[in-house]
Amino acid sequence: MKPPLFAYRAPKTLDEAIKFLASDADAMVLAGGQSLVPAMNFRVASPSMLVDIQHVEGLKGIAVEGGTIVIKAMTRHRELELDPHVRRANPLIAEIMAHVAHVPIRNRGTVVGSLCHADPSAEMPLLFVLLDGTLTAAGPGGTRHIPAAEFFQSFLTTARQQDEIVVEARLPVLPERAGWAFDEVTRRHGDYALVGVGCVLELDDSGRARNVQLAACGISDRPVRLKAAEAALNGTSLATANLDAAALASADAVTQTDDMNTSMSYRRRVLGALIRRLVAIAAQRAGGGSRQ
Amino acid sequence: MRRTAIRPAIPERSDDPRVEVTLTVNGQAVRRTVSVRMLLSDFLRHELGLTGTHVGCEHGVCGCCTVHIDGKAGRSCLTFAVQANGCHIRTIEDVADDDGALHPIQQAFKECHALQCGFCTPGMVMNILSRFEEREPLDLSEDGIRDMLSGNLCRCTGYINIIAAVRRAAELLGRA
Numbered sequence: 001m002k003p004p005l006f007a008y009r010a011p012k013t014l015d016e017a018i019k020f021l022a023s024d025a026d027a028m029v030l031a032g033g034q035s036l037v038p039a040m041n042f043r044v045a046s047p048s049m050l051v052d053i054q055h056v057e058g059l060k061g062i063a064v065e066g067g068t069i070v071i072k073a074m075t076r077h078r079e080l081e082l083d084p085h086v087r088r089a090n091p092l093i094a095e096i097m098a099h100v101a102h103v104p105i106r107n108r109g110t111v112v113g114s115l116c117h118a119d120p121s122a123e124m125p126l127l128f129v130l131l132d133g134t135l136t137a138a139g140p141g142g143t144r145h146i147p148a149a150e151f152f153q154s155f156l157t158t159a160r161q162q163d164e165i166v167v168e169a170r171l172p173v174l175p176e177r178a179g180w181a182f183d184e185v186t187r188r189h190g191d192y193a194l195v196g197v198g199c200v201l202e203l204d205d206s207g208r209a210r211n212v213q214l215a216a217c218g219i220s221d222r223p224v225r226l227k228a229a230e231a232a233l234n235g236t237s238l239a240t241a242n243l244d245a246a247a248l249a250s251a252d253a254v255t256q257t258d259d260m261n262t263s264m265s266y267r268r269r270v271l272g273a274l275i276r277r278l279v280a281i282a283a284q285r286a287g288g289g290s291r292q
Numbered sequence: 293m294r295r296t297a298i299r300p301a302i303p304e305r306s307d308d309p310r311v312e313v314t315l316t317v318n319g320q321a322v323r324r325t326v327s328v329r330m331l332l333s334d335f336l337r338h339e340l341g342l343t344g345t346h347v348g349c350e351h352g353v354c355g356c357c358t359v360h361i362d363g364k365a366g367r368s369c370l371t372f373a374v375q376a377n378g379c380h381i382r383t384i385e386d387v388a389d390d391d392g393a394l395h396p397i398q399q400a401f402k403e404c405h406a407l408q409c410g411f412c413t414p415g416m417v418m419n420i421l422s423r424f425e426e427r428e429p430l431d432l433s434e435d436g437i438r439d440m441l442s443g444n445l446c447r448c449t450g451y452i453n454i455i456a457a458v459r460r461a462a463e464l465l466g467r468a
Contacts, residue, residue, distance in 0.1 A: 001350040001351070002329070002331070002334075002350075003329045003331070003372075004329070005308055005309075005328075005329055006328065006329065007309060007328070008309065008311060008328035008372075008374055010374075010377075030372075030375070033370055033371060033372070033375065034352065034367075034370055037331075037352075037369075037370040037371070037372070038351035038352050038370060041331075041350050041351050041369070041370075042351060052374075052375060054375065078364070082428060098439075101443070102355075102442050102443025103365065103419070103422075103423065103440070103443065104355065104358050104364075104365040104366055104367060104419055104422070104443050105352060105367065105370075105443065107361075107364040107365055107366050107422075108361070108364075108366045108367065108370065108371065189438075189439070189442045190442050190443060
């Protein structure tokens, strides 16, 4: 229960940090440490070098610029959750954040760190896949932008190269009239989700759904956009039959086989139930009246 | 090695790379040279002798090691001492007054019988204190308090009296 030995580096600049990462194939970035340090305490992870980026200039803070929320690499979950500008710009974020572990963990853990950890049951990767967020990675060859849909490749595996640091992540502001909802089913409060679902949608003047976005975590080796369910809902009046059709269409998205937590068939049932429930909640909130 | 073999003496000093850390603990400046892999929880207990911070699970689940890092509750078992370089740390030893007068949260725990063995209590108090100091609106409903306590495990009380203590503390601190 004590971590294995590593070399510790605490660079002040991004260039230095990237050089340290590039110098050692087993080096890892240390940000909040809320996933990495437990893994090290269990000796599941044993990086030869930790590059602590907390002192690197320019990696702190949140900005709401135009239609985009910019989240720097060292931004803690709790900072994003409580930021008043973010609450107004995208109320889905605070709703999801209440499900991320517990407040003392959210005080330390970083949003970008959770994205880079890429647990397929975690909420932050789902949020970015749901809202088509982007990540900005800086490496020896320069900076590149990676859409969330391409970033998450498999269980704990992302498009980030070993010598790259994700310096910021961007989420869109929710359209003024969009409705939103998130919920998840867990064994215990604060645990990783068995299944979690997020939904964003708009209603046109005749009350028909448009721009429906649905995503789930816990059902595959990565967070998944539920395209078939979205297609089943777009243009409909979200009647019970439409919700049932969306739930049915989502079944194939569950590829996580039976594991120690639950079975594949239970995950499919939970996924369908959450889609029905959350689409209805998002539809109620659509129209702009629910925003604070 | 045969099971009965007696192992050689453990070396006095480890070969771990060491690093100097300078931080403020309970208002006092502290400087120590420690292994880079020393956890903040072990640093507080073994280097500074502040054994009020308890170590339960060592992977962030039980909450017993909760301290304040720059004013916010955090797991000292999921933080390396070297990460706290330059930080202000506050532990349970700093919560009561110097003359032994209990903090209102501690007083509420006492009045409501919110502890039995007491192992989880330092982490509970530091977590609750952080939430009271955060100046965000407090949800003092049963669900809200259970959510507040959800990152701290207690194996004795069944939580009922801890929930009552949070409500009592809110009264004593004028936050009810």
